[in-house]
Every structure is written in C-alpha cells, then in structure tokens.
Amino acid sequence: MIGRTMNPRSRILRWLALCGGLACAAALASAAGTPEAAPEPDPVAAAINERLGRGINLGNTLEAPHEGLWGVTLHEDDFAAIAQAGFRSVRVPIRWSAHTATRPPYEVSEAIFRRVEWVLEQALEAGLAAMVNVHHYDEIFRDPAGHEERLVAIWEQVASRLRDQPPEVVFELLNEPHDALDAERWNALHPRLLAAVRASNPERVVVLGPDRWNAIGQLRHLQLPAGDRRLIVSVHYYEPFRFTHQGASWVGPRSQEWLGTEWHDTPEARREIERAFAAAAEWGRRHGVPINLGEFGAYSRADLASRVRWTRAVRDAAEAHGFSWHYWEFASGFGAWDPRTRMWRPELRAALVGE
Ligand code: BGC
Numbered sequence: 001m002i003g004r005t006m007n008p009r010s011r012i013l014r015w016l017a018l019c020g021g022l023a024c025a026a027a028l029a030s031a032a033g034t035p036e037a038a039p040e041p042d043p044v045a046a047a048i049n050e051r052l053g054r055g056i057n058l059g060n061t062l063e064a065p066h067e068g069l070w071g072v073t074l075h076e077d078d079f080a081a082i083a084q085a086g087f088r089s090v091r092v093p094i095r096w097s098a099h100t101a102t103r104p105p106y107e108v109s110e111a112i113f114r115r116v117e118w119v120l121e122q123a124l125e126a127g128l129a130a131m132v133n134v135h136h137y138d139e140i141f142r143d144p145a146g147h148e149e150r151l152v153a154i155w156e157q158v159a160s161r162l163r164d165q166p167p168e169v170v171f172e173l174l175n176e177p178h179d180a181l182d183a184e185r186w187n188a189l190h191p192r193l194l195a196a197v198r199a200s201n202p203e204r205v206v207v208l209g210p211d212r213w214n215a216i217g218q219l220r221h222l223q224l225p226a227g228d229r230r231l232i233v234s235v236h237y238y239e240p241f242r243f244t245h246q247g248a249s250w251v252g253p254r255s256q257e258w259l260g261t262e263w264h265d266t267p268e269a270r271r272e273i274e275r276a277f278a279a280a281a282e283w284g285r286r287h288g289v290p291i292n293l294g295e296f297g298a299y300s301r302a303d304l305a306s307r308v309r310w311t312r313a314v315r316d317a318a319e320a321h322g323f324s325w326h327y328w329e330f331a332s333g334f335g336a337w338d339p340r341t342r343m344w345r346p347e348l349r350a351a352l353v354g355e
Contacts, residue, residue, distance in 0.1 A: 039288030042229040044167070048205040049232050049290035051129050051168050052324035054315075054353055055089035056082060056336065057295060059329025062115065063093035063135035063175075072331050072339065074119060079126035081337065082330070085344060086353035089168075090128050091294060091326040092119055093135035093175060096154050097147075106153035113161050120162075120169060131207060131294075131326070132162065133172035141179040148189055155196040163200045171197055172207035172234060172294070176214050183211045183221035191225040198228070207292060209234040214294065216276050219283045232324075233287070234294035235280050237314060239272070244310070247301030248333075263298070263306040265313055273317045281321040293318045297328035300335070304347060312351040327352055 058078075064070035082090060099112035116132065123130045134154065140147035151174070159171060173193045177186045190208050197206055206228075210218035214236040224231065238244040245251050246258035263269065277293075284291040296314045298307040311327070318325045331339040336348040 038286050039229065041284075041288045041290055042231070044203070045205050045230050045232055046290050048129070048167060048170060049292060049324045051088065052131065052170070052232075052292060052326075053088035053129075054086065055091055055129075055131075055324065055326040056087050056352075057091045057093060057326050057329040058119070059093060059334070060332035061093075062112075062119070063095045065095065065098050067115065070332065074122075076122060077342075078330070078337075079122040079128060081342075081344075083126040083128050085349055088127075088129060089131065089324070089326070090123050090330075091131040091133065091172075092116070092123075093133055095136045096134050096158065097137045097139065097150070100150065100154055102150075104149070104153070106150045106157075108154060108157045108161075116162075120165060124166065124168070129168035129170070131170050131172050131292075132158070133175050133207070134158075135175040137174065140174075141177070141181050144181045144185050144189070148192070151189075152192055152196050155193050156199065159197040159204070160200040167203070167205065170205040170207055170232065171201070172209075173197075174208070175294075176209075176236065177211045178213050181211065183218060186211045187221070187223045194225050194228060203230065205230055205232060207232045207234050207294070209236070209294065216280045219280060224287055224289065229288055231289050232292050233284060233289045234292040236295040236328075237273075237276065237293060238296065238298075239276065243302060243306070244298040246299065248299050259301060261306075262303060263310040265309045270313055270317070273314055277317045277321050277323070281323070291321070291323045293323045293325040295326060295328040297334040300333050304345075308347045308351045311348060315352060 058074060060070040060072045061067055061074050067073055094116060096108060096112065099109040101107045120130055134151065137147070137151065140151060155173070162169065173190055194206055197204060208231065210222040212218045214234060216235045216237065219235065222233070240263070242258040243261045243263045245255055246261050248255045280291050298310050315325065327336060328334050331337045335345070336352060337344055
C-alpha cells in the first residue's frame with residue numbers, strides 16, 4: 001500500500017517539494033500586497049488542485065448502500081483504464097453512514113476501511129490522485145441535530161485511518177449539503193469536521209462546498225473556517241437541469257416531461273456556463289481558494305450528441321478558469337465508460353480528455 005508504508009520523513013519531504021517554489025512566490029507576493037488584496041491561495045492547496053486536474057467520479061459504487069447494489073462494482077483494471085484515457089484523478093463517493101454504528105462511539109466498520117484502502121491503492125498505483133468524500137449521508141439532511149456528532153465521529157476515524165496516505169489524497173467533508181442542513185447550519189458544522197480531520201492530518205488538503213447541493217449561487221453564503229486555507233472549494237454544475245436530468249427517476253415524475261430536451265452549442269448557451277463559472281472563479285480569488293468542479297454530467301436519457309456538446313462546453317469553461325474537475329460519472333447512468341463492453345464511449349471520452 002503506497003501511502004501506509006511511506007515513512008514520515010519521506011512524507012514531509014514530499015510536502016516540502018510540493019510547496020517549494022510556490023511558497024516562495026506566495027511569500028513574495030504577500031510581502032508586496034496591499035491590505036485590501038485578496039488572500040493568497042495556500043500554495044499546497046493550489047498545487048494539489050492542479051494535480052487533481054481532469055478527473056472522474058467513481059459514482060454508484062461505494063455510495064450505494066453497499067457496493068454492487070446500484071449495478072457497479074469496481075475492478076482492478078478500471079483504474080488503469082481511467083489513467084490511460086488521460087484522467088489525473090478520481091473522486092471516490094462513499095456512504096460511510098451505511099457502515100457506521102448508530103450509537104456512540106459510532107464505530108466505522110473495518111470492512112469499508114479495507115475497501116477504501118484498496119481503492120486508494122489501485123488509484124495511486126495507476127498514478128491517479130484521489131478525493132475521498134462523505135456521500136449520501138441522507139439522514140443528516142433531514143435531521144442535522146441528530147447526526148452532526150456522528151459525522152464528526154466518522155471524520156475523526158476516517159482521517160485517522162487514512163492519515164498516512166500521500167498528499168494527493170484529499171478529503172471532502174460532505175457531498176451536497178441541502179434541505180435542513182442549510183447555509184447557517186453548514187457554516188457551523190464544517191469547522192467542526194475540519195477540526196476532526198486536522199487532529200490527525202494537520203497538512204492534508206480538505207475540500208468543502210456551499211449548501212444547496214454545492215450550488216455556485218450559494219458560494220456567497222459559505223463562510224470559510226478561520227485561519228485555515230489548506231482548502232479547495234468544490235461546486236457542482238448540472239444546468240440546464242431539465243436537459244441534464246431528463247428522465248432521471250430520482251428527480252421525480254416531472255423529469256419524464258423533459259425527455260427530448262437537446263442542448264446546442266450556441267454563443268448564448270456557452271455564455272450561461274461562463275457567467276456561472278466566472279462568478280465561482282471570482283469568489284475563489286476573493287477568498288484565496290482554488291476551485292474544483294466536483295460534479296457535472298448529463299444523464300444517458302438525453303441524446304448522445306447533446307451530451308457530448310454540453311460536456312465539452314462545460315469542460316472548456318472549467319479549464320479556462322483553472323478549475324480541477326470530476327465528471328459525473330464513470331460507468332453508470334451518466335457513464336463515459338461502458339461496463340458491458342469494458343470500453344470508453346468514444347465521443348464522451350473525447351469531450352472530456354480528447355482523442
Ligand atoms: C448524486 C447522484 C446523482 C448525481 C446527479 C450526485 O451527487 O449522488 O446520485 O446521480 O448527483 O444527480
């Protein structure tokens with residue numbers, strides 16, 4: 001296992017190598033800066049965001065109630081296929097809450113730790129960076145008060161267990177806070193989750209996003225934790241929703257009415273994406289944090305030509321602003337990879353990473 005066998009000294013050297021020139025540049029820039037200047041991004045967070053680069057979500061695997069239930073089980077070969085296609089990282093959605101006791105001290109099961117460590121080992125061996133998150137903790141969105149302590153306990157254990165993973169493994173505190181976990185509650189909770197991580201991972205890059213499903217429009221309500229900029233802020237983009245989610249059963253019956261919605265690559269359609277991403281980029285600059293587009297994708301009920309046009313346009317806009325990104329997702333309903341033939345869908349792959 002790459003991370004767990006690395007000795008502490010070589011770990012520190014790796015962190016230093018990563019900071020190197022960037023730290024110098026940041027120090028010089030801040031010495032010359034005016035008091036009003038936006039804070040400099042943390043050089044390690046900036047370097048890791050670049051390292052994440054182009055990525056893909058291993059969706060419908062470990063965030064299903066158990067792996068396989070939603071039709072996808074990860075294979076050893078998947079990681080090489082992802083790396084060979086030109087992706088640089090994977091986002092690993094995990095339903096930790098399904099593998100954690102419901103009473104204090106909220107013990108996380110050994111089996112899920114082993115599986116996640118296997119995923120990280122495969123990813124790192126293939127040369128892929130990885131983002132480990134907490135996904136589909138549905139109970140906390142209905143009843144935050146009843147679940148916040150449990151989520152803190154999950155992060156204490158996950159962070160401690162994964163503490164020896166290399167710096168290109170990053171932790172995302174919670175996918176898509178929404179409903180009762182609104183901006184105010186989320187702003188009170190995420191510093192506690194970060195503190196739980198920092199107890200064992202003082203240097204790890206941590207990812208968090210705004211409430212309402214990581215909506216770009218909610219960035220204005222996100223209050224970053226004081227005194228810690230080893231952070232990446234992540235947003236999701238699925239607009240126009242009736243195009244990307246046409247026929248998506250989990251959205252409800254109205255999504256059936258959207259079937260047949262096409263997306264055309266017009267200047268106005270591109271401007272709409274650009275407006276949203278420019279706002280996210282500007283917020284990131286003002287707060288001194290790099291931006292990750294953690295999810296974007298169009299469901300397979302939309303026509304393939306429209307999906308390809310939209311995917312390419314969103315990718316272009318994300319890259320124009322220097323965001324790292326993760327396509328939603330690898331091998332399921334939005335999949336760029338066909339698990340039956342074990343081949344890429346060539347048009348989607350080309351839209352994401354070129355021929
Ligand atoms: C959810 C998935 C869903 C996707 C698109 C993700 O955050 O976890 O279940 O398919 O968004 O709606």
